[in-house]
Amino acid sequence: MSHLEKPTSADHSEALKNRDTSISDLYQESIRKKIFLFGVLFLFLLVLIVYAIAVGYYDMSLPGIIKTLLGFGDGSGNIVIWNIRMPRIVAAIVTGCALGLSGVAMQSLLRNPLASPFTLGVSHGAAFGAAFSIVFLGAGMTAGSTIRMTGVEGLMLKNVYMVTLCAFLGAMIATAVILLLARLKKMSPESIILAGVAMSSLFTSGTILIQYFASEVEIASVVFWTFGDVTRSSWPEIGLLTMVTFAVIVYFVFVRWDLNAVSAGEDTARSLGLDVDRFRLYGMLLAALAASLATALHGVIAFLGLLAPHIGRRLIGADHRFLIPYSCLIGALLLLLADTAGRLIVGSGTLPVGVLTSFMGAPLFLYLLIRGLKR
Amino acid sequence: MILKVNGLEFTYHERPVLKNIGFELKKGQIMAVLGVNGAGKTTLLKCLNRILRLRMGTVFLDEENVKDMSRNHIAKHFAYVPQKYEEEPLTVFDAILLGRRPYIKWEATSHDLRIVEAILYRLDIEYLALRPTNQLSGGEMQKVIIARALAQEPEVLLLDEPTSNLDLKNQLQVMQLVTKAVREHNMAAIVSMHDINLAFRFVDHFLMLREGRVHLLAPREEVTAQDIEKVYGVKVILGDVDQYKIVIPVNENSEGAL
Known part of the structure; x- marks a missing residue:
């Protein structure tokens, strides 16, 4: 039906001809602005990365950093950058990406602006699963082989796949409960979050209970789970997280139009040709997967998955074609910023980044509640 | 059809x-x-x-x-x-463009954009194109939703x-x-x-x-008036004003009526 293409009244097409720019042009200009802003934020992330590499106990000069990154560094420079700072930086970036992505997907799929892995209890479920596998299934921790500055940071997972799997299963329990409640009861967004609160405290209690069965080394790590920390993983683990996160990003980029459709309402999405129930199930599974792996490796990082999409919406609106990459990038930026700040505030470098994201996220959460969830 | x-x-x-x-x-x-x-x-x-x-x-x-x-x-x-x-x-533009979802394979083509543009003009809401939908009045929003439906062709x-x-x-x-x-x-x-x-x-x-x-x-x-009465349970009379047929509920002293 190409008849839609020609405007009805003659003066309209005339008006269109006489104007310098058509609506499509204006629209495409607004799109270019969003891409440009993304580039600016990305540059900012790059600067932050270089800064995060440079600062710390062992001060490094910019030429020194560049040399080391290119593979011509000296011994101590190599160790500081490749074994200490870079893993932490990359871990922060990928974890931030995973949580921001998971948050934006959950908010859209559940049509709930308060949704995120943290507020729905998905992160806590993952932490519980990870702790369970470490203490009971022998996936536990050993003193790390890599050179680290402090004892606790030197812990490494013996069996990262087992921990990941159990974290995913724990996250799945929480996700399944949320999905069931959302589907069966048609609960309000606030009620869903209350269910999330109930589950987080249940899982947290479970995690604490597990500590009674754990050895000292295990306890040290499990305790850290209550507040996320990006210093605990080494390259192979970070590599796994990166691959999974990337795969999930690719999926959600593919279905960006479907996320827009779901955000417009269930009936609308169905009439636009989307199988809403199936999409919601798959989407929530994958969102939970990304969040659970990030949590398995780095603990419960509060509110980041809530924060990143909302900042994204403020910047460029709710179009998921842009909101997905923006949420990933903002999540990465925020977590690296928080981690670097935490590193500088507390000299020893052990202030868990989850504490700082809590300070950023809790006020936003309260603000969203007070504003009354208006879309 | x-x-x-x-x-x-x-x-x-x-x-x-x-x-x-x-x-x-x-x-x-x-x-x-x-x-x-x-x-x-x-x-x-x-x-x-x-x-x-x-x-x-x-x-x-x-x-x-x-x-x-x-x-x-x-x-x-x-x-x-x-x-x-x-x-x-x-x-508004994106909201209407969403109506092209059944046709979009990877990204909206210039054909999709032209269709949206044409509909904007046709419904006289082209001035709203780049406004966020949460800043629209009820009437404007209704037109946007209808515009989206039209974009589905x-x-x-x-x-x-x-x-x-x-x-x-x-x-x-x-x-x-x-x-x-x-x-x-x-x-x-x-x-x-x-x-x-x-x-x-x-x-x-x-x-x-x-x-x-x-x-x-x-x-x-x-x-007929009887049909309307049957369906709504309200007694009405049908009238004509100018060329328009109109329905007027009439007062009746029973509970079921007005």
């Missing part, structure tokens, strides 16, 4: 909502679905494009059974305008009480827009409505639902 509905039934939690609904609609025709709250108007619309799963009965679009069509395929033939919408704030337009939340001027504008779109695109439209006077003014065919059944399926001229 012809839409044929036969023996349609729908049960919600064991409670029958629609019973043996059947009708035909040709292109260029508009049908109003009337009935009291809970009579099954919304359910009927949602059954036609399978937003709700059809249990019994058939819906045929020409020779095609809607039951056998893929969702995406249905979305290219039926567009639905819901009664309530709580959307995330996209720009459907053959059948399903509108669920499109005028219920609008002021008088916007009610007229929206109904004019719908009748014009149906005429120009050679579509068919099914509109559930509460305002009988508005229905008399704009719509040629009436489907009146009473307790989930078809009470009356007739052209506008054949609707």
Whole structure:
């Protein structure tokens, strides 16, 4: 039906001809602005990365950093950058990406602006699963082989796949409960979050209970789970997280139009040709997967998955074609910023980044509640 | 194009909502679905494009059974305008572009953008193009939602009480827009409505639902005061003002009336 293409009244097409720019042009200009802003934020992330590499106990000069990154560094420079700072930086970036992505997907799929892995209890479920596998299934921790500055940071997972799997299963329990409640009861967004609160405290209690069965080394790590920390993983683990996160990003980029459709309402999405129930199930599974792996490796990082999409919406609106990459990038930026700040505030470098994201996220959460969830 | 509905039934939690609904609609025709709250108007619309799963009965679009069509395929033939919408704030342009979802493979093409642009002009809302939808008035938003439905290039337009939340001027504008779109695109439209006077003014065919059944399926001229009384439980008289047929509820001293 190409008849839609020609405007009805003659003066309209005339008006269109006489104007310098058509609506499509204006629209495409607004799109270019969003891409440009993304580039600016990305540059900012790059600067932050270089800064995060440079600062710390062992001060490094910019030429020194560049040399080391290119593979011509000296011994101590190599160790500081490749074994200490870079893993932490990359871990922060990928974890931030995973949580921001998971948050934006959950908010859209559940049509709930308060949704995120943290507020729905998905992160806590993952932490519980990870702790369970470490203490009971022998996936536990050993003193790390890599050179680290402090004892606790030197812990490494013996069996990262087992921990990941159990974290995913724990996250799945929480996700399944949320999905069931959302589907069966048609609960309000606030009620869903209350269910999330109930589950987080249940899982947290479970995690604490597990500590009674754990050895000292295990306890040290499990305790850290209550507040996320990006210093605990080494390259192979970070590599796994990166691959999974990337795969999930690719999926959600593919279905960006479907996320827009779901955000417009269930009936609308169905009439636009989307199988809403199936999409919601798959989407929530994958969102939970990304969040659970990030949590398995780095603990419960509060509110980041809530924060990143909302900042994204403020910047460029709710179009998921842009909101997905923006949420990933903002999540990465925020977590690296928080981690670097935490590193500088507390000299020893052990202030868990989850504490700082809590300070950023809790006020936003309260603000969203007070504003009354208006879309 | 012809839409044929036969023996349609729908049960919600064991409670029958629609019973043996059947009708035909040709292109260029508009049908109003009337009935009291809970009579099954919304359910009927949602059954036609399978937003709700059809249990019994058939819906045929020409020779095609809607039951056998893929969702995406249905979305290219039926567009639905819901009664309530709580959307995330996209720009108006993006909100309408979403109507192209059934056609978009990877990204919107310039063809998609041109269609959206044409619709913006056609509905006289081009000045809203880059405004976020949460800054629109009720009337503007209703037009945007209808514009999205038109962007689907459907053959059948399903509108669920499109005028219920609008002021008088916007009610007229929206109904004019719908009748014009149906005429120009050679579509068919099914509109559930509460305002009988508005229905008399704009719509040629009436489907009146009473307790989930078809009470009356007739052209506008054949609707009588008795039908309206039966369906709504309110005594009315039908009058003519200028060329318009109007319905006036009359006072009666019984409980059931006004």
